[in-house]
Amino acid sequence: MKKISTGIKGLDWMLGGGIPQGYLVSVIGSCGTGKTTLGLHFIYEGLKNGEKCLIISFDEDEKGILETAEGYGMDFASHSDNLVVVRLDAEEVKRKVEGFEDHLKRIFESLRPSRVLIDPLTILETLFDEAGRYSFLSKMRSIIKEIGATAIITGESSMDKPSSSKFGIMEYVSDGMIVLKTYRENELDEAILSIEIIKMRRIPHQRKPRPFTISSNGIEVFEESELM
Ligand SMILES: Nc1ncnc2c1ncn2[C@@H]1O[C@H](COP(=O)(O)OP(=O)(O)O)[C@@H](O)[C@H]1O
Numbered sequence: 001m002k003k004i005s006t007g008i009k010g011l012d013w014m015l016g017g018g019i020p021q022g023y024l025v026s027v028i029g030s031c032g033t034g035k036t037t038l039g040l041h042f043i044y045e046g047l048k049n050g051e052k053c054l055i056i057s058f059d060e061d062e063k064g065i066l067e068t069a070e071g072y073g074m075d076f077a078s079h080s081d082n083l084v085v086v087r088l089d090a091e092e093v094k095r096k097v098e099g100f101e102d103h104l105k106r107i108f109e110s111l112r113p114s115r116v117l118i119d120p121l122t123i124l125e126t127l128f129d130e131a132g133r134y135s136f137l138s139k140m141r142s143i144i145k146e147i148g149a150t151a152i153i154t155g156e157s158s159m160d161k162p163s164s165s166k167f168g169i170m171e172y173v174s175d176g177m178i179v180l181k182t183y184r185e186n187e188l189d190e191a192i193l194s195i196e197i198i199k200m201r202r203i204p205h206q207r208k209p210r211p212f213t214i215s216s217n218g219i220e221v222f223e224e225s226e227l228m
């Protein structure tokens with residue numbers, strides 16, 4: 001099975017080399033845990049390899065995303081030929097969902113990206129009911145699978161179960177789940193961030209959560225350390 005680098009050394013180690021090619025992996029966590037940052041590392045790694053990459057954002061627009069990436073020293077600008085950023089308005093997508101699925105399909109088929117980041121899916125999920133959410137997510141999964149891209153989709157975690165996605169649906173359409181959390185022993189302490197692989201189909205992987213930091217270089221996973 002071919003593994004592709006996430007662009008984060010310690011995370012690649014936890015995955016035994018990287019994400020299996022063609023997988024759809026959910027990254028979930030609460031606000032500010034580094035979901036977007038992880039996604040940007042994954043995309044930047046692809047850009048550096050000369051791969052075509054697609055970012056579908058329900059949050060920031062292209063300018064904001066590029067600025068965030070530049071803030072981590074990722075030079076997205078010089079790879080603009082291989083990068084397409086689509087900013088979608090969740091309300092609008094919901095209003096014309098069928099037309100939107102065709103629109104999405106066309107974007108995927110014309111670009112044929114090898115890496116895809118969808119960030120964050122929760123905004124869209126919020127607008128659908130249970131059946132609608134499942135149907136939308138599985139359609140999106142088939143579109144991604146059809147072109148054989150490797151994808152990261154990010155989502156908020158559930159308030160009472162931080163290892164589950166907010167609506168519990170992302171789990172069903174994903175081949176893998178990575179969970180980001182913050183820990184605080186004392187309310188006045190600085191929060192410690194942790195990363196854990198909950199699931200990765202058909203491959204052995206590390207199961208212990210590992211600490212990580214976000215700095216001006218982006219995410220660094222301390223693979224040698226364990227959380228106390
Ligand atoms: N250039 C930077 N240097 C250091 N830390 C940063 C930088 N940019 C963002 N961060 C940290 O990353 C956090 C946001 O991470 P992000 O990936 O956007 O989280 P999420 O998408 O899960 O909400 C910020 O709250 C900040 O702590």
Ligand SMILES: [Mg+2]
Pocket residue numbers: 035036037059119120
């Ligand atoms: Mg984010």
